[in-house]
Every structure is written in C-alpha cells, then in structure tokens.
Amino acid sequence: MSGGSPIVLCEAPAGVAPPSGSWNRNDVILFGPVGGTLRQVPARSTGASATPATSLQQRDIAHRWPSFLPDGEHFLYLAQGGEADELRIGTLASGHVASLGPSDSHGVAAAGKLFFVRGGNLMTQPFDFDRRRLTGVPALVAAHVAVDPPWGRGMFSVAEAGTIAYSQTARVPSELTWFDRTGRILGTGGEVGVFFNVDLSPDERSVAVSRMTHQAGARANFDIWVFDLMQGGARRLTDDPAWEFDPAWSPDGKRIAFNSNRPDPLRSPFGLFMRAANGGGQDVALLTPDTTAQTPDWSPDGRSLIFGRSDVGRNSMDLWTMPVDPPGQPEVFLQTSHDERSGTFSPNGKWIAYYSSESGRNEVYVRPFPRAEGVIPVSRGGGWMPRWRRDGRELFFVALDGTLMAASFDATKGLTMNAPQPLFKLGVSGVEHQRQYVPTGDGQRFLMPRERADRVEITVLLNSPATISR
Template sequence: SWALAAALALVALSLAAVHFSERPTEVYPVRFTVPPPGKVTFDWLDIPVVSPNGQRLAFTGMTPEGKRALWIRSMESLTNQPLPGTEDAAFPFWSPDGRFIGFFAEGKLKKIDVSGGPPQTLFDAPLGGGGSWNQDGIIVFNPVEGPLYRVSAAGGETKPLLELDKSRREVSHSWPSFLPDGRHFLYLARSADAGKTGIYLGSLDSKETRLLVNADSNAAYAPPGFLIFSRQEILLAQPFDVRKLQVIGEPFPIAESVGRMTFIPGAHFSVSENGVLAYRSGGTSNSQFAWYNRDGKRLGSVGEPGDYRQIVLSPDGKRLAIERPDPKVGTTDLWLLELESGIMSRLTFDPANDSDPVWSSDGRRLLFSSSRKKANDLYIKVIGGEEELLFESGEDKFAEEWSKDGSSILFISLNGKAFYRLPGPGGSPGERKPELLLRTEFDKDEPHISPDGRWIAYNSLESGRWEVYVASFPKFTEKRQVSNAGGCQPLWRKDGKELFYLGMDGKLMAVDVKAGAGFEAGAPKVLFQTPLRADPIQNQYDVTGDGQKFILGEPIEQEVKPIKVVLNWTAGLKR
C-alpha cells in the first residue's frame, strides 16, 4: 500500500542519512621512543630494524664491557630481550616471516631464531655491509668492500651476484634490500666519481643494473609506493612505481636529524611493510683533544671539538694524525693537527675510506689503509706530498705498526684474526709478500713493537675479555698477559721501560718493564681515571716519548639518542 511504501521510503532515507553521515575513522601517526637497555649505548654502527610485519624491533648496542650485542623488542612490550650468542653483532636484518634475524659477527654472516637457540654460521663475511632475505630463502649480502653475493638462508655455497662496474668507477656495493617481488633489489653502489654514487636497481636474474637515485645512502621500499633513503641527515621518501620499477616525481622529507654511519655509509633507519618507521637521531660522537699529566691533572685542550677517530701522536710530539669522518658522505679521511697552533689540515681527499694512520719513525710519512680499490689496501702518504700504493690484495688490511728502522710494516687482516708483516717501502707493490706472524680464532688488535724490536704488545679477546699481552717478536713465543682486569690499546714508552694501556673501565694503567733477552713485567698501576669508554680497536689516546704527558680524545657528554618509532607514518603525509 501507499502507507507501507512511504514508511519503507522513510526507513531507507534514515539509513542513508546515517550511512552518509558516518566518516571513515581517521588514522594518525603514533610516535614513541625506545631507549637503550640499562647502561647500553648506541653508536654509529647501531641501526634499528623493524620486522616485516611491524611487530618487533631489533637493534644492536654496546655494553659497558665494550661488547656489542643484539636485542629485540615487541611493540607491545616495555622490555628489551637480549639474544644470547650475538656478541659482536652488527647490521641485523629480518627473514620475511620474522622468525629469524641475520647479522654479521666475528667475521661471519650468521642467523638466529628469535624464539631461542644458538646462532648458525652461514658464510665468511670479514667486513659485512648489510643483507636482505627474500621469500625463497635467498640472502643477498656484502661480505667485504666489493660486490654483492648471494647465499642460501640454509647455508652452503656463496656466489657473486654482481660485479663492480669499472665504467662507473665503482668501489663497493652495500645495503641490499629486496623489493616485494623477491627478485629485484635495491643497493648502494659507491664510486670514485661522486656523481655516479647512488641507489641502484639489481636483479637475481640479470647482471644488468640501473641507477634510481643519486644518494650515498641505504634505501628501502615502503608500501604503498615509496623509496626511503637519506641525504646528509634528512630522511626522504621518493614516490616509486613498484610494477614499472621507476621513481616518480621528487623526494620529500619525512624526518630530520637522522643519524648516519661512518666508514660504511648509510643512515640509521628501517621501515616495515605495514607503515612502521624506525630511526635514530644523531650519529656522531664529538670529542675534544686534551693533555693530561701522569697524576690525571688536565693541562689544557687543543683544537676544536669534532668527530675524531684513531689519534696518533707524531714521534716528535708536535702533531697529531687523526681519522675524521665527513658527515656529508659518511666516509673517513686523514687530518693533521698542529698541537702548538691548533691548526688542523686535511691530508687525504679520496671519496673512499682512508683510515688507521701510522707514523714513520722520522715523522715525514704516514702509513694508512684505504678502500679505493676492491678491498682495504695499504698506502703511504708523504706529509705535504704524494701518496703511493704500498700493497694490495683481495683481503681487507688495516695498518697497525711501522718498525723503527722502517724495514717492517704490520697489518691486521681476516677481520682481526691475524697479524701480518710486510717489507717496508721500496720496489713495486706486486713484489711484496706478506708474512703471517700470528693467526688464532680470537679477535686481536693494536700490535706495537717494543723500542728495541724484540717484543710486541697487543690486545686479544682469547680469555673471553680484552686483555693486554706481550710476546717475543717476530715469533710470538714467550707470551704473557700483562693486564689483570681487562685492557686494550697498549703503548710503549720510548725507552721501553714502561708499558701503558687503557683498562676497560677507562683507567689509564702503567706497567714497569724489564725487556732484553727476557721479559719481566711488574704489577699494573693505576695512573688516573680517564673520561674514555675503552674501545679495543681504536686509538683513543697517545703518550709522549718520556711517558710524562698523555693526549686524549675526551668525549663531549651527549645525551644517548633513543630509537624513534612512528606507527602509520604515511598518515602524516600531506594529502
């Protein structure tokens, strides 16, 4: 009837009014921070990585004992869970199902089940540069400063995936990141030509590669269609067509003051498949050079504060060689500080990493390592003059010591597992043959020959913590431990009658030495408490020849930056 029809029409209109008056629930970004657990600190190596489903966060951090380890945290929890067996872990990455984490540690590529169990070693990776894991169980990774490789997530044979493009003057590939199809991936290719450094597109099925974006950064794809990467300290999103594999339009900023790594360029960020973004601010740790006497009295500062590494005093005590990162590109160069005037000048300008300076005994030259070719090789720089290649090989080599008579050079290879000796300058690089002096399964570093050339001091992890040892040189017999509660960075007094080292608690220690045909060492004595956080693979201090003054790279107190997490990060984009 007409009445019934009218009633039904009113009901329909009412329902329509209700329906059209309802608006979709607005989605907003949710931001929170994750501080480091306990007394753990973050530094330039520590990248937060979100699981693919956005439910967990994995990160590395440095313990007060100087050991880096891996933690995970559920987004639903307020606690961080350490993963046992992940000491020395760096650059973690998730499996697609979120059950495993791949990481680099002790010169190996490893994986660990986050539900429990020990890590499994997959392959050698002396200097890892990131990894990515696809749905078919293929891991693409960078084992050294060369091209990318592939390996099964179950372990087994590894195969080169790409080659360095000589036409583009490429020096390294790093930070692979699979796209949703599991066959194509993003990666960073660094070139001696800065204009050709960028984020490239690669494939498991082809050797062909293509430049997507000029940026010296790691990159990741984020649904519904963005490439995320950084330029300097700004995190950018670039529209990306995932079907055509092409960038669209211009990038726009999504976060500022995002920390960057040095040595292996990249930014501290990651993104999940469902809109979770994690990043960390502040990637540098500034320090101030300062003189101290043996009683711990601060005698004054030198130069300006900055991000400095590997400080080495010249033989005459007038200059300081320094490894210093360039925050714009993330690589390191060598600088020289005149201690009397405070004037600092740059020594190396190559876009590769130049690191680990070692003085010649006359103070006219510096031995150093550089990644200008496939691996870190050894070079010599004349102060105010030219550079020359001393020795190259397929393995990474890090300069450590130059004998007083100039005839021998020591370097570390195999990710800190071996000490080698090499003839000094003279002849062609190809004629030099390294001599293996010591190789063990334990990490070791900072070898320094005694002034009389008969003994060598170094720090090793063989006891389970870093300690200082002295052995005969070059045979490494008659070894004895000289530190008694942890130690690193041993240095000899010029007359060989005293050995200094840094305790793992930051105390500067001294040991009286009687060295000749035999070696006798007294009990370690505390000179003073330094403000340093001991690092067994860095030179954080040096001492004058008479052992009366010490120069330190004092850390400038900075707040430890927490990890920042943004849920629904795309909801904050302007529509």
C-alpha cells in the first residue's frame, strides 16, 4: 500500500445489508449486493460503470460474500432466498453458474477443501479446484460455529496454510447501560442480549428494544421486547416470524409503534404497525408494507406519527406524517432528492428534528411543523440520530465520529443558541439502526446498548486434521 487519497471507481448505492467484495489478480473487483446481485468493476479505472457478475434465479433475493478462486476467473458466493441458502460458483466471462449445495454461511476454499457452516457446525469437504466441484463427503471441523444473521456470514476464517479461527458468537452481545453526561457508567438494566433500537416509556420505568434471537441452523428473529427497569424482567411484545425494529412509545405510554417486514421477512418491505404496550390485543397495521417505513415518532398529543418512507422507484428516504387517532392517510412532510431520516417531534409539537444528506454528508436540521418552511442547521461537521430533551431546550445527536453531542435550542423562536457541545463517545455502529440511545426527560442520563466484547471468544485450530490432505 502506497497511501494517498481514496479513488472512486464507480457508484455503489448504499443499503442496509453489509457490503462484501473480492479483488482478483487481474485487478477486477467483485462487490455487492447491488439490487440483489454481485457487480464487477476494473480496479484501475475511475468513473467506470459496474456491470452485473451474477443474475437472480427463481426465489433468489440476494447474492453475497464473493471470493475469487485461484484462477481469478471463477468465484464462490452465497445465494439467499430459497428454502435454504446455497453456495454457488460463478464465472466472470460466461455467467455460468454451478451449485455446491445448501449452506448456512459463505464458503472458503483453502488447503484443497471447501469450508462452510451447515446446521450450526463448521464443515469441510474436499474440493477439486480444477474441475470446481466437491468430492468425498463432508466432515465436521467444529461444533456450534456462529453465522451472522440474516446475512449468512460465518464466523470463521481459514488460512491457505490450514490454520482455522472461529467463534460461537455471531453478534457481540450488549447490555442496556445507563450513562451520565460525562460518559460515566451509572448502572445497567435487563439481561445481556443483542439489542438495536431503544425507546424509554414516558414514565421512564420501562424500555422498549428491538432484540435479536437466534438458534444455530435457523434464521434469526428480531422482535420488540419490553424491559422493566424498576423491578427487572422482560417480556416479548411481538412474536411474528418477520422482523420488528424501531419501537416508539406513545406519549400516554399505552401504545408502541414499530416497523415490520411482514409477511415475508426475506422479501417484504417494512410497514408500520402498533401494539398495546401491555401486550394485549393484536398488532394493528398502520401502513401496509408496499413501501419501506422506519423510525416512527409520535406527536406530543399522540394523534400523529412522523416516519421515514422510501417508495418503490425512489433511491432516497423522505419524511411523512400520518394521523393515527383518528386514522388518516399519510402525507409528505419533506421530500427532496436527498435522504431525510429519523424525524422526531419537539416536545411542544412545533418543530421536527431530522438528519439529511443534502450537504453531501449527514447533518442534523430542524424545520417548523406542520409547514416545513425554512431550515435551521444544528450539527456542524456531520451528525445523525437526533433526540429531544423533554423541555425542548436541548437537542442531542451523534457526530460522525460517534460522539454524543448536545445543542441548545430555543423552542419558542426556533434558534440554536450555541455551538453543539460534545458529551462522550457512544461507540454506536451501523446507520441501519437509527435509535441506539435514548435520553431521560431531564437530559442528565442516557440509556443505550453497550457492547460486551468480553463475552466473545475466538478459537484457533493449528494443524487441524480437517485441513490435512489424506
């Protein structure tokens, strides 16, 4: 590596799914998924257009984790979307595809064998590199090897010399943790798990979170859970096979809005739903999933929601509002050619804070409600994930380096009073999860999932029989 500035090779639209890629000896880069498929682009040309390297077959939804074979022409990849995920071999020149059979994870070809996870176990099978086909029978390498759901990335690595490293943990577990304004830990609430979006109940006695549960060899599930912060204990609010994220408590504490990709978590976009916070009754569909909706937030009177929405054919997210009590039709609040996300009502209902990519990077802004006329910049140098203090006199957000920021705001005049002040580093990850912290009403404490890397172990196998040719 000689250093220097990054070079833009081609456009690669961002998505929720983590990107993956591979670079061969002929300077061709495979990457994706883009529109579900893998793309190829020359590594030494700028401004080129990426061309398809794979095409979706019947029931395919995405191709991931490409890895070139030694000839630089053929490549392994994982195809997702059928009854079971499948390892395949593709080729750059002809587009010919060959199946290597079902797999829970991506595949690694090394030391004359193919390594993959099946049924929660790391398996190996002799692989003929010249004929590009499996021979012999699969053999067990290690039991209970994790796969990162839902993307199918196995938690293992194999060196060409045969050394194997693996983990039984797919996602770093986290613990719901209280921090003060300096970043000092004040305590924890609930059990250790894999948590994403969080929202406090209005009385601050409970927290709603999106939580991942996963059994080896099965698809992961993401549900809304409610944790009792006073007496302990947790209960599952949703129990649908689809995925649920972005819980938001109503101001009276009686309802929780969320999004879900029902009925098919592999193919359906995210619609908006609502459920009684005590778990009674049934889920109520607010916005049918023919469009993608995220991060709902309630108006202070509990009669409306604001949410991000991306319609079919649009590559950006816009802000919409929708009456809930009584029910009504959604209306555009702010729609541009850029992304507008994570809209949230000020406590007096007169302002909407959000973040937008209109400047070329994510920045936090405030606009008046209900008419989005005029814009008030809040962040300086980038920001996202805005959340209000209960009195509306302070707006929190996360800087692009992960620092929690606090900006003073005059909710009567719509003015930012001073430059935003840094509080502490959050350590948040992934823009696909928009609410990774929540402030208390007085703005003195913050609740968020704190990763517990001490709960993760990596096992290394040296001179494993699985990598020794027989």
